[in-house]
Amino acid sequence: MAAFHELVGLDLRSLAARLATGSPARSELEAQQWLAVVQLLTAHILRDAVELSGGDWPLVTRAYAYAVETAIAAGDFDHREKTYRALHLSSDLLWQVPANPDIELLDPHRMTELLIRELPMPVERARARAEHWTTLERPEILVLRIAKEFLRPGLRLAHLAHGEQLPEPLKSWEELFPSLP
Template structure:
């Protein structure tokens, strides 16, 4: 049985090695403890990013995927939260380290694909709803806010991937972004 205190004491490589090997098992930690593991791992990745080798990144990416997927299975957050966290982490990491097409979090093209795939509605619908967002049902406003939350880091990633000439639908999303609630 692994305690959260043991995990906190590990350096990033040791923590990533354990997690990528499937330890601890989902049942060994509670729901809130899995959230803490994701937050610990994310903070360690951000802190040590510049010093990681290509091999380290492969290990760290597997550990991150395991921690997040296990936290979802434990019921602490959902797929939307996973996407939100990944977009933000990727955007922040790419401010510190060069892109790496072998690691999804470090590949702005792949992360832009994640953004497009996970946006909660087509851009045309978002544009139409944004014009009258104050009259919408709460659930529709929430969908627009989710889109904006995804776009904030996602558009930065898109510009890293494509430069100033964004392809569609990214250009349209960039145009509608300021009008989202």
């Protein structure tokens, strides 16, 4: 329990340095505390992003990866949540700082590839289901909603990566976006 309270009082660089070295260990915090660490680190990153130097970003991203992977291993987080958070964090960061191809979270091309890889279904299937989504079973509606939640930040990232002329399947996803539940 003391380890969590110590983390809460740290600034971004101190928190990132600690997490990037694998401290605390997964067993030192409860699952809900790991989720709180991810949220705390994300808030610090967003708050301090413009002040970070190029040399700070590798440390911060290693810390973020460790916190997220440890939260998943602790059981209060899953792969879908990891993707959702990464897309949103990247999109929010790129409002504040320039793109950087050396840092995944700051690379709209890599984040767009993540979006395409992690969308829960092909755009053709989503289009066929979106036409009559009100008649679908709850689990099928949920999959369409997951796609929409990934697309909210993902389409912004795609435009940062590709400009106004999105390649397929991104163009089709953007056209379908308003029809998703």
